[in-house]
Amino acid sequence: MLFLFLGSVSMIFGQEAVEPEPTLNSGDTAWMIVATVLVLFMTIPGLSLFYGGLVRSKNILSILVQCFALTCIMTLLWVTYGYSLATTDGNAFIGGFEKVFLKGISVDTLSGTIPESVFTTFQMTFAIITPALIVGAFAERMKFSAILLFSTIWFTFSYLPVWHMAWGGGLLAGWSVIDFAGGTVVHINAGIAGLIACIMVGKRKGFGSAALMPHNVPLTVIGASMLWVGWFGFNAGSELAADGTAGMALLVTQIAAATAAVTWMFVEWIKTGKPTAVGIATGTIAGLVAITPASGTAGPMGAILIGVCSGLICYVCATSMKRAFGYDDSLDVFGVHGIGGIVGAVLTGLCAAEFMGGSGISLDSTGAQIFAQIKGVVVTILWSGIVSIVALFLIDKTVGLRTSAESEEMGLDLSDHGESGYNS
Amino acid sequence: MLFLFLGSVSMIFGQEAVEPEPTLNSGDTAWMIVATVLVLFMTIPGLSLFYGGLVRSKNILSILVQCFALTCIMTLLWVTYGYSLATTDGNAFIGGFEKVFLKGISVDTLSGTIPESVFTTFQMTFAIITPALIVGAFAERMKFSAILLFSTIWFTFSYLPVWHMAWGGGLLAGWSVIDFAGGTVVHINAGIAGLIACIMVGKRKGFGSAALMPHNVPLTVIGASMLWVGWFGFNAGSELAADGTAGMALLVTQIAAATAAVTWMFVEWIKTGKPTAVGIATGTIAGLVAITPASGTAGPMGAILIGVCSGLICYVCATSMKRAFGYDDSLDVFGVHGIGGIVGAVLTGLCAAEFMGGSGISLDSTGAQIFAQIKGVVVTILWSGIVSIVALFLIDKTVGLRTSAESEEMGLDLSDHGESGYNS
Amino acid sequence: MLFLFLGSVSMIFGQEAVEPEPTLNSGDTAWMIVATVLVLFMTIPGLSLFYGGLVRSKNILSILVQCFALTCIMTLLWVTYGYSLATTDGNAFIGGFEKVFLKGISVDTLSGTIPESVFTTFQMTFAIITPALIVGAFAERMKFSAILLFSTIWFTFSYLPVWHMAWGGGLLAGWSVIDFAGGTVVHINAGIAGLIACIMVGKRKGFGSAALMPHNVPLTVIGASMLWVGWFGFNAGSELAADGTAGMALLVTQIAAATAAVTWMFVEWIKTGKPTAVGIATGTIAGLVAITPASGTAGPMGAILIGVCSGLICYVCATSMKRAFGYDDSLDVFGVHGIGGIVGAVLTGLCAAEFMGGSGISLDSTGAQIFAQIKGVVVTILWSGIVSIVALFLIDKTVGLRTSAESEEMGLDLSDHGESGYNS
Amino acid sequence: MKKIEAIIKPFKLEEVKDALSEIGIEGMTVTEVKGFGRQKGHTEIYRGSEYTVDFLPKIKVEIVLGDEQVESAVSAIINAAKTGKIGDGKVFVCPVDEIVRIRTEEKGENAV
Amino acid sequence: MKKIEAIIKPFKLEEVKDALSEIGIEGMTVTEVKGFGRQKGHTEIYRGSEYTVDFLPKIKVEIVLGDEQVESAVSAIINAAKTGKIGDGKVFVCPVDEIVRIRTEEKGENAV
Amino acid sequence: MKKIEAIIKPFKLEEVKDALSEIGIEGMTVTEVKGFGRQKGHTEIYRGSEYTVDFLPKIKVEIVLGDEQVESAVSAIINAAKTGKIGDGKVFVCPVDEIVRIRTEEKGENAV
């Protein structure tokens, strides 16, 4: 708006238009403060509830404390060195140290048209939710201390580098990989870590034989609803402004979520005769994950395509594939975030194309874009996978990954946190 | 603001002020994105929890899945043809097909000062909550497949036409009926459908003899709180801008909700000796419903009047009247949304009057306005009632409306969704 | 922005810049509507859940109804006389009556750059949460009628005067006490009232011998998460604009909350061997309380200092100190809000200093500022304490404060509200 | 003196209670239990797998009474609880040596 | 050997447990039950209608013990559980043929 | 006819059920109970204080059966439920006078 004004004034006077310094835009700032709040809302309470409802009642608090503690610890790590290493100039893999402890951020520093304080807090909420996503994979059996250690190491050596590669001018950015809101940085990154971790930590006692049923499905459905609602901050917030692109991100996010949920519901209905609550909720998350990288470039038709594909493919992965391979990804972190992220990343290339109603890649370069997307996926898988293996190996050899059989039997709530979730 | 600026520039230069093309306003856009999020938040998790807590534990998931699935399906219907039929030019009853599949909406198209993508998503959330409201009327006994069918038909043949009549330049708009945020389009429309449906589906087994108590009142109170909070998106969002009218809508919404809740609480306290949690929560919803059509035109005093009347009248309807007539409107969709909507629609005419602190109808035309409001109510009642009767009749003759007695006994969670809400 | 524009135009024309009338800024308005919604969200459902989970299941509804009813009643008191007495000119202790019943507020009146309707609703949400905070102190034993009476009296004679003293140009404002978002007005004020009330109402039956365990810790954690999320409306909203100060308030609020939570968690882990869910949640609230007065002036380093101190000191107060003195502050209103508020108020003086990264108090005047802060604390403690003692004494002599032993045994849900929270 | 223990279907509790009232039995103690027997449980679906939930919700009603009331009580329960479908439950009768009412310390059949 | 079953008011459980400990009884099994008797339940309000909740929460305490301990145990329970108000509950004594401690396979009174 | 009541650790229920099935016992009724005995409960932390939770979750399994099945059933239960650690629980055997299957009104051992 101000640009416009300055532009018109210059025109009036026949002067040369100079590229103006960006100034604070109150509308953009208003939106980005709220978007930050929404993304925090995704982790606590959203994700905590979604995951918490799915475990047995003896482990409910372990999930809630894990998500809550990670929220706090990631905040401090982001402030201390995360923001600097992710966002400042450095090499193709990692940034530098000039903004450690948020050096230089004041009331007046801007990042585009919003205060830099808002930008760093917005990005902090992404750094929070990503490690929190992973805890679903090894739920009900990993030690709290090991989780905190693993998350700290993984955040430092996998989250920050992938952020820098994709969004900080690093390797993936150089390849023009499109990851508008974090399909690669957040979801594939976390999904792979979850897969590795659930394999290295081992299966829960009873997995495959006993029915390890969710103790409170309503919590899960509420949590999924909150994730959905908060996801608009995630996707439309990634525009960093309240404009037409943010609006379109809002719309396509809604469409993809709904489409994936409906897809999952009908597939399950056809296959088992019953559309379940856990099913439709999980389908929504699959759609939200998959639209994430595409939300700045896809149009409504692309969103429907992404929704159908992610609903279908994640359904298969979270049910048949998991059973076939026999790993115990307890709350389907890999099946939903890993696979959904990959599906989304690849389709982002396609759906950005003009003929798909996207924001403007020509038919000719669509193939190249899809290839770039695939390269981005592969790099992220390898990077996160290797960091996870090394980190988990080291922790296993030192403090140990897994709680004792007795603690697992008793439940992590009592063994790790000295509390029961429910009393009378 | 930009208007203002252009105005002042023109003044400076002594040029003629030309009505400027509306341009994107980032503050309005920021608010409308958030308002959209808030209205979605009303349905999931808000309404789902409000309703879910009121049923017995064997039916909790059925409510949650119904609300969730309708959220998804209405999203797709709105994208496919809803937006077009509701909003584009057509006749007095329905719009046309030129925007099916959101044709023409791009990153750059505006609707007033906000992106059209935001406008359509905002309106989509209204299309979601309206059918979801209805499910409370036939809770605990209607088949899931029948609910999806009914909602689709009713959405197409009642929601869209009433939208077009009231807000799309149709019949009611021609009569100057005031319905700022959907008292008629949403609440009366849904309330009547609920009344018809609960009668045609029949009473729950045990209704009138057994105490069909809410299984989890805290869920209901949380849900009511979320509805309250989200309702600001509904009412203040209906201004489609962040301005003084939106601000006043915020204020009067809060006042009416609080007044109706307090009214209900004291009436119940006097009549039964105990102010209940379900009571005060229901009173709030009654107030929110009733202020909805008036929220763009009433002042604080009007809000108090609307709050007192809706609290009082809905209390009587949800308790004595329901008992007198003997229909099983399980969660009081008609008693609260139908009646509250009618009370609000009529009082909107009065409270818009200047002497009531409203936004400017003169004393003389108040009578005419009230008469117009009543005409709007009658048309909506008839339209929604007839569509509901026909739709339910057809479904009853084909797939059937009601679950088997055995399934009702077992609970819809197991019979329709193959899941229990709570395990250990 | 408009200032800027007018400024530049004037420069262009070489005219004198005139201080322009503030006009409505849509970005600020958007943010403040949302901030209002967020602060309401803090009370219902946030605080209700946080408190509700901590009581026994027979008292869950009493907490929910108390918070809900106070929300409604405070809305009406604020509209009737609260806004006027708090905000209009008067003497050093209280304002006047010229805005009773919100006289003069219309769609067009502004308060700075936002509609006055938004400003009064925003402040209304503060008037709602403050009495609601107090109910945690006498949970599970005080009569509902006595609570409503006490809250009304205390609101009138303590909340409104302290508001006026701190924010309405009264005594504390004259001393230049810094209370950006309500550390004194809200938290110390409520904390002291809670301490007095829990002592005068007496301990719960079984306190000190039986384990009065929380019935549903997940509710508490969800509630704490919602309080956290909503608190950004509280703190960043207190800037009344979407600008750099609001952005910095967002950032420091997040940092202080996380730091205090982590501090509490590790202290508890070291002392008892188990980091609990209730512990980490309570630590967060302590940090949020303490940063509240400082959120407009502190920088990130100040936020860390405030977080560490409040986490540590509140931990000691809510555990050892409470046990040492033997009062039954059931949900730690004094230990967290009273003590956290005092810690925050004093440190606000320090953290505003430039060398702490604050917003500009010079080294020389830091001592004076801290002294002013302490004076503000003392005045608030005395004022709220005396009003509470008198009010509780009067109520005790008339309607009585405490429920009968039998009702306490049965639970307040049945005795006061005629309902059980949970059925099957 | 005897104790009757009846395992019944949950939704039959009201009818059983009413049937007992009719023959003058006004005291009983009720427990939620899970039953395992010929009646097979429902299947639940979770993550695409079906699990059979073996244990079905049942209600146990316990009544202590004098010897001469046993027969009529048993037939009242049977009549009220019968649906004729598998899983209707069982009635057991056990001997009781002594009964005391805590409030009055009355003993034997007077305590019932 | 005998089994004592005591139906008591929930808030008396701690006192009963302590009274039994004092006379050397350290083992017992406790069940949440619902009682129906002379004591009438509370009314709850829902949507303007009042419903009487017939079944009141009670606690069932089961103790298996040797014959000679029965008398003192019963009077300990009665003393601890009595409030003198209606609804205090009952104590039943039944015969037991055999007791086994699973851990050690000890039998009879040694297993208690 | 006899009734076996076994108090066991909750996670042993599946094994006990399977062991009984193997010897042909397909009917049983299961209750969640709380046990108090030599095994001491865990401590919970709340607001910096530690509380010992005395009562431990246990499962009560009740089986009614013919006299000749008692011995094999008791040993099946003991074998399946034993961990050798304190708190494994008890098995009690009581006499039963009569059994009726509600559905068919069959009496005695046929009703089991």
Ligand SMILES: Nc1ncnc2c1ncn2[C@@H]1O[C@H](COP(=O)(O)OP(=O)(O)O)[C@@H](O)[C@H]1O
């Ligand atoms: N031998 C037994 N001992 C104790 N309870 C039993 C026994 N057999 C059955 N039951 C109880 O009776 C219920 C009904 O038994 P089931 O075999 O399913 O049907 P039916 O009684 O109609 O033959 C079971 O769920 C269980 O609670």
Ligand SMILES: Nc1ncnc2c1ncn2[C@@H]1O[C@H](COP(=O)(O)OP(=O)(O)O)[C@@H](O)[C@H]1O
């Ligand atoms: N005949 C009975 N058989 C089994 N339980 C009984 C019987 N009569 C009473 N009870 C149990 O004892 C409880 C108290 O009985 P009630 O008649 O209310 O008071 P009181 O024992 O003081 O006369 C009841 O709630 C019920 O659980």
Ligand SMILES: Nc1ncnc2c1ncn2[C@@H]1O[C@H](COP(=O)(O)OP(=O)(O)O)[C@@H](O)[C@H]1O
């Ligand atoms: N005298 C008793 N009467 C009834 N139940 C008992 C008795 N003693 C023990 N129990 C039950 O058996 C369980 C195990 O007893 P405990 O003394 O802890 O271990 P163990 O059986 O290994 O000696 C207890 O939790 C309780 O439920």
